[in-house]
Amino acid sequence: MPVRTDDVMRLCCDLSEQQKMKVAIKQSGKGALLAGASAFVGGLVGGPPGIAVGGAVGGLLGCWMTSGQFKPLPQILMELPPQQQKKLYDDIMAIISQLDWTDAAQLTALVMSNAAMQQKVVAALLNYVTQELRAEVQYGD
Numbered sequence: 001m002p003v004r005t006d007d008v009m010r011l012c013c014d015l016s017e018q019q020k021m022k023v024a025i026k027q028s029g030k031g032a033l034l035a036g037a038s039a040f041v042g043g044l045v046g047g048p049p050g051i052a053v054g055g056a057v058g059g060l061l062g063c064w065m066t067s068g069q070f071k072p073l074p075q076i077l078m079e080l081p082p083q084q085q086k087k088l089y090d091d092i093m094a095i096i097s098q099l100d101w102t103d104a105a106q107l108t109a110l111v112m113s114n115a116a117m118q119q120k121v122v123a124a125l126l127n128y129v130t131q132e133l134r135a136e137v138q139y140g141d
Contacts, residue, residue, distance in 0.1 A: 004104075005085055005086065005089045006104065007101065007103065007104040007107050008088075008089045008092050008093065008096075008107070009077060009078070009085060009088070009089070010104035010107075010108065011092070011096075011104065011107050011108050011111060011121070012074075012077055012088065012092065012121075012125050013073075013074035013077055013078065014074075014108045014112075015108075015111070015112075015118065015121060015122055015125065016072075016073035016074055016077070016122075016125060017072070017073075017074050018112075019122065019139060020139055020140050021072075021073040021137055021138070021139060022070040022071060022072055022073060022137070022138045022139075023070065023071060023073050023076055023129055023133070023135040023136065023137050023138070024069050024070045024071075024135060024136045024138070035055055035058035035059040035061075036055075036058070037058060038054040038055060038057055038058025038059075038061065039051050039052075039054040039055035039058055040054070041054055042054015042055065042057070042058075070138055073125075073129065073137075076129075076133070076135070084132065084133075087128070087132060088125075088128050088132075091124045091127070091128055092121060092124055092125070094124075095117065095120045095121055095124055096110075096111065096117065096121065099111075
């Protein structure tokens with residue numbers, strides 16, 4: 001029986017939904033780009049003092065734009081490109097490979113009924129999110 005990536009992704013979504021996990025992808029590149037562009041424009045308009053003012057304003061705007069943007073983890077997981085889904089799938093399959101299931105609902109029920117396995121899957125999911133996606137995780141509403 002072929003194992004489906006969709007089932008494993010649904011399991012990850014269900015577990016992260018149960019844990020009320022939200023993530024903020026660190027978007028420091030956007031903030032740096034905004035700060036650099038603002039410094040450039042400030043330099044064109046106001047010379048050397050304009051560079052300082054533009055850089056400061058751009059840095060503050062970049063910080064404001066990229067902070068606190070938490071999204072539900074299930075949304076992030078479903079938006080992953082196929083190669084990243086495959087990496088997560090491989091990580092989770094290392095834990096659940098001995099299970100036999102027919103659909104995502106059955107897989108989720110099997111994992112939810114085994115506390116030790118549930119903890120391992122959540123740990124693998126957290127590891128993937130923090131290491132591969134370089135995201136900050138938050139629990140609760």
